Amino acid sequence: MGREHFLDKDAIIDRQGNIGFVFTNQNPPGYVFGYTKYIYTGRGLWRGYERVLKYYGVHNLIDSPQKFSVEPCYGVEFPVISLSQVRKRLYPEEGFRKILSNERKVDLAPLFSLLDKIPNIRLGITGSYLVGIEHANSDVDMVIYGCKDAYDFLSTFQGGSPDKEWVAETVRNYSLEIEEVKSLYDVRTRGIYRGMKYSFLFVDDKPHPYCRDVCFPVREVTIQGEIQGDCRSLFYPAVAELYSRDYYEIVSWEGIYSMALFKGGLARVRGLEMNCSGRRVILVGDRRVKGSIRIL
Template sequence: MFATEEGWIFTVLGDVHPPKRIWSYLKYVPGPGPWRAADGRTYTRVFTTYTVRELLSIMDEIRARRPEYLYYDPVVGNEVIAPPVDAVIEYWSTSIGLRRMSDRVEEGRASRLEQEAIGFVRWLESHAGLKRNDFGVTGSLLLGIHHDRSDIDLVVYGRRNLMRALEALRTAGEPVKPGAGQRLVETLRAIYRMPATDARSLAARVVHKGLFGSTHYSVFGVRDQPMHGYGDYQYVGKGIVEVEVEITDSSESLFTPSIYRVEEKVLGIERIMSYHMVLAGLFEPGDRLRVRAKLEEVKGPRGEALQLVLGSYEAVGSEQIKLLG
């Protein structure tokens, strides 16, 4: 996460960025709200529903006040939020943030939520066989602006470590209660027009979100290394399609962007890609889906491939996901 001179706080998106710019989204701005820094400054969260409609509205606000924070990215063929590196006045590292929080707990200077967060990390260390430096903290806890109802948002470094953490959560008992709850059900129904029974079934299998004691948690992954270099691949929109796919691999679904490998027999689509992380960790190998989404051609060093993009500008309001079995 990083801040600009206006006090705007952005969350970094993924690990591939244009030269001297940072793909991101605007999350907090100075204003009234329960998020309070140590110096007394308060913040308003501007990204609340994490929908494409909301993102486009935020981009309009940025365009009116700081148009240089937007960037037409020729690689993806769209305008994105990507402030220049020289606009950054402060940044927060997830690993350093966790280390400093651990120190405050040891010194008796931590808040209740910080103590609970370290308790959750210790639980994962014990049950997943991981070390403290396998984790990082993000969100309002990283920024030090959290309040009593804030979540514990953790990241795990590396695919193998993430898989071990997920397995521990999958078999957990008290004080861990995995599950995404009604909010995810409502989001899937509203954005992707998913039948209620499908949405409830998917929410019930989620383990990367849930409760630690009475506090909500989330666990996402950070890749061992960037997927590729910027510009190695070119993405070309090919319209909106409705197809049936079968999930063949979900091991990259809890990283940013979320990626599912699929088999699709008509067009030869190879994967689903999404920056809308509400879809992360939902689908499993063997799931069959009917999906309406943007189709992209991916041009790279090994030739061309097709992917579906969920959470695109072009398909906003018309995307759909239905479980077929």
Template sequence: MELRAREGDFIETDEGLIFDVKGLIHPPERVIAYLRYYPDPNGHRIRDRIRYKKVYSLDSRYEYLKSRYPLYLFHDKISGERLQGIPRKYIKSIFHPEGLMKKVLQRGRNVEQRKMSILLQKTFELAKLIQSQSGINFNKIGITGSFLVDLETDESDIDLIIYGSRNANIVKKALTTLHSSHQIIIHPYSEKNISDLYEARGKISNLQFDEFVKIEQRKKLQGVYKETDYYIRCIKDWNEIQYKYGDVYYKNLGIATIQGKIIDDTESILTPCKYSIETSKVIDGIKITEQIREIVSFRGRFCEQAQKGEEIEARGKVELVRFENEEYLRLYLGTYNEDYFKILNL
């Protein structure tokens, strides 16, 4: 049986390295996934008496693998880029968010709930609240992040995942309602929360603090539930994927800063998120004659970033996309720390 892995899953290798899977489409011989935890005697996270460290920045992940485990770096012929990926023969275990939700759901129905940590109980409570408000099936909700590999701490966030585009839209509407009807327990980030976020990523995003606050506070897939930060990732379900690895090719044309108008934000809540744009123009970087059709990113911070009708400015990598008999340009965000995406008429 073919091993299937998708965004939100985690993979453990024979060496004990733990990676988080990126995307739903992978090469035949590898799974594209990025290092998240590695064994280290000085680590603050413990699982099965082994200490682990969490690695955050993309640069740090690449440097660690380059110096110690270069076999998990490869040249991807589809994108022409160096990516992180696990050869399938080195996969020891794969962890699925929907599988953890199934276990937690079972515990919640009996006395084993007492064995759940307070934070895991809170995660389950939020999942139940969303399911009750939205009406989607529980098997389309998963628990991901550090909980999935038993490496959470008391400071961990709540990380949920929703499967299916239709379910994602239903959940966003449910969260919009909950932010009003249950605002005492679930609400957008406070200015203090956002101040911390701004220190971590906003200052390099070319956004002023007041711009950053406005954008972050109108997002529904992230916020605070009972004083714990939550983030909900939404991905397409397996039956929505209409192509396989090798059907689409990408060519890096260079870096550009563009301006344009959002004409479709339907997939802005998904990972990868996508925004269709029109009247795009390059204001800095490489010179191109064709219009850029869309903005795409796998980074969660660019989800729900802009809405239909808004004028935007973004900096990222311009790619030529070849799919079947068609070619077009897109702007890909997230490869570089300097990439940003802001609203001009907010």
């Protein structure tokens, strides 16, 4: 049985056969915040599907063919998928169960070996393996649910070999210095094990109420201070606290900064300051101000 509510990393197949993914637990009535990633052309590497979102990052998402909606509570545009267009929902937990039970007939011996190195936690699988369009070199994207399991995983798993291609791609994609990207990289959440590229993604296991804050932009800011993160930094969007001369909340829609926010420490944060129901929030990953987090 599927869940009643949508969570981050759930997959959607629409009435045209396009494949998309939900990216937050906070979804309004009538549609979800989600993006289209694959469309079927018959020529694509993913069993005839091609990627329309070729690279991650807010700036790439904005430039890809998506349906956007202006959200009145936040005053910004989000990519959305209308519920009336949903033909099928796929859940990471169910997808992982089918692989474990061999219903999918997928040979993932390296994954099963990798799972022996992590604690007994709630897991799912997302990306191309969830929707059944993976190819021989597809990454295996695993999902970990909830704070406790996230902490147990990070305190136990040591990781495989570094994924140097991810570092190089991130340098090009975000126009960052290589040492800056290396400071953001953590082999526990992305790496290579027995020739298999893996990633571990974290999802809050609870839905969030829509529009609990009303936000409006104030100004672009660059602030240096001490970041304190917790498990909320691992979820999407990542949330952490910044202590400078004033107190701020950081909300990052750029996934590359999640582990840096979780680990915390001295950093320089650039983004769009927002007033959210009286709270001072620095938004990283906005259309108007791209933003960045540099560990010092």
